[in-house]
Amino acid sequence: MLTISCESPGSLVAHDRPRPERAPGDVLLRVRRVGVCGTDLHIFTGNQPYLAYPRVMGHELSGVVEAADADSGLQPGDPVYVTPYLSCGDCIACRQGKPNCCTRIQVLGVHRDGAFTEFVSVPRRFVGKADGITLDQAAMLEFLAIGAHAVRRGDVTAGQRVLVVGSGPIGLGTMLFAHLRGATVTALDGRLDRLDVARQHAGATHTVSLGDGDEAELARLTDSEFFDVVFDATGNRQAMERGFRFVAHGGRYVLVSIVQGDISFSDPEFHKREATLLSSRNATTEDFETVMAAMRQGLVPDTALATHRLALADVPTGFARLLDPTEGVIKAIVEC
Missing domain, CATH: 3.90.180.10 (Medium-chain alcohol dehydrogenases, catalytic domain)
Incomplete structure (x- = not known):
């Protein structure tokens, strides 16, 4: 064969x-x-x-x-x-x-x-x-x-604000099933073609292009409260570390992607938000x-x-x- x-x-x-x-x-x-x-x-x-x-x-x-x-x-x-x-x-x-x-x-x-x-x-x-x-x-x-599992791990519910960082297949699947649960989904990615797919086919209400001013735009979309649930689907260490900044107070951060090596985050920022950090595998x-x-x-x-x-x-x-x-x-x- x-x-x-x-x-x-x-x-x-x-x-x-x-x-x-x-x-x-x-x-x-x-x-x-x-x-x-x-x-x-x-x-x-x-x-x-x-x-x-x-x-x-x-x-x-x-x-x-x-x-x-x-x-x-x-x-x-x-x-x-x-x-x-x-x-x-x-x-x-x-x-x-x-x-x-x-x-x-x-x-x-x-x-x-x-x-x-x-x-x-x-x-x-x-x-x-x-x-x-x-x-x-x-x-x-x-x-x-994998996207459906991540959404279940993140306990997404109707009316919540969800950010998915990374609009590859896993990210698009995560957006889709967060949308099907009734969440308002925002996609963040550096590729405009992927953001178009997120908006047209994966249920993203908002799309934000990675780069100067993206954090200000994410703040604007959420009245500076940021997101109830953030998903990282980038496979990029810097993106995974940066994503902590987009988690609302009391929110959840789900790492769907994986990288070789360690990631780090600000402990005072993490604690003051009483954030929940989750991995999602398979x-x-x-x-x-x-x-x-x-x-x-x-x-x-x-x-x-x-x-x-x-x-x-x-x-x-x-x-x-x-x-x-x-x-x-x-x-x-x-x-x-």
């Missing part, structure tokens, strides 16, 4: 590998769609903290069942999605219903080989039926579920179900977000262009 591996930063190589053997309890899937995530781009550029090379990337996947146990509830040909966070099921996080931060987590495409290939075999409990949605939509569940089954329900209701602009496509065989030569800002990539879909 055709498999594309990232041998080292900047190097993608096509291989012919044997089809995986299905273990009892696993589901053998024929991969049909794979979303390209910021994590994949970081792997390609050498900026992913949880990875060893070589690695087959790809964790936003949909496919059809090739083979499964007779009692699995799945039949060959069933369209499915995969929750790519392979958790152990018995650590302290899993016992608390938080498999998304399992102490022994194995994320497809990061800790173990992923879906830039034609077939994968994964345990049944991580495979869900993609009922009522398309294969394209099923491949977009994961990044949107997503849970509940978040995937939230996204699917919204998709079935036509509330997710998936066709507007899926801006680019390429075939699996074209990944080695076509992947680098997805990093070019002039391409206007929001979500690229690899077709297998």
Whole structure:
């Protein structure tokens, strides 16, 4: 089967590998769609903290069942999605219903080989039926579920003022689900094209361009009170540290992105606001179900977000262009 591996930063190589053997309890899937995530781009550029090379990337996947146990509830040909966070099921996080931060987590495409290939075999409990949605939509569940999870972590409620810093796919997903909860959403980003998408498709009421005067504009929009909930989706240390300044007194700050190394903040400022600092990692089954329900209701602009496509065989030569800002990539879909 055709498999594309990232041998080292900047190097993608096509291989012919044997089809995986299905273990009892696993589901053998024929991969049909794979979303390209910021994590994949970081792997390609050498900026992913949880990875060893070589690695087959790809964790936003949909496919059809090739083979499964007779009692699995799945039949060959069933369209499915995969929750790519392979958790152990018995650590302290899993016992608390938080498999998304399992102490022994194995994320497809990061800790173990992923879906830039034609077939994968994964345990049944991580495979869900993609009922009522398309294969394209099923491949977009994961990044949107990360946004839905962040919004749930931030406990966003109707009428609150929400700021999302960073208008990449994760940021757009966060905006969308904050908007669906009834919040007034403001987007802050340095790219005007991304801000246009935030306003037109992700529910942002206000957009602010990063640069001189942006803090004054954020203050103006909130009567100088700033935001009940701030989300960082930039993957940039300086942006993450600066975001503390935009949290209202009594507000919450949710770090959705991750960087290598430490971040710091002013303790007196943090304390005087009695701010709450939260991390948000991955997503849970509940978040995937939230996204699917919204998709079935036509509330997710998936066709507007899926801006680019390429075939699996074209990944080695076509992947680098997805990093070019002039391409206007929001979500690229690899077709297998």
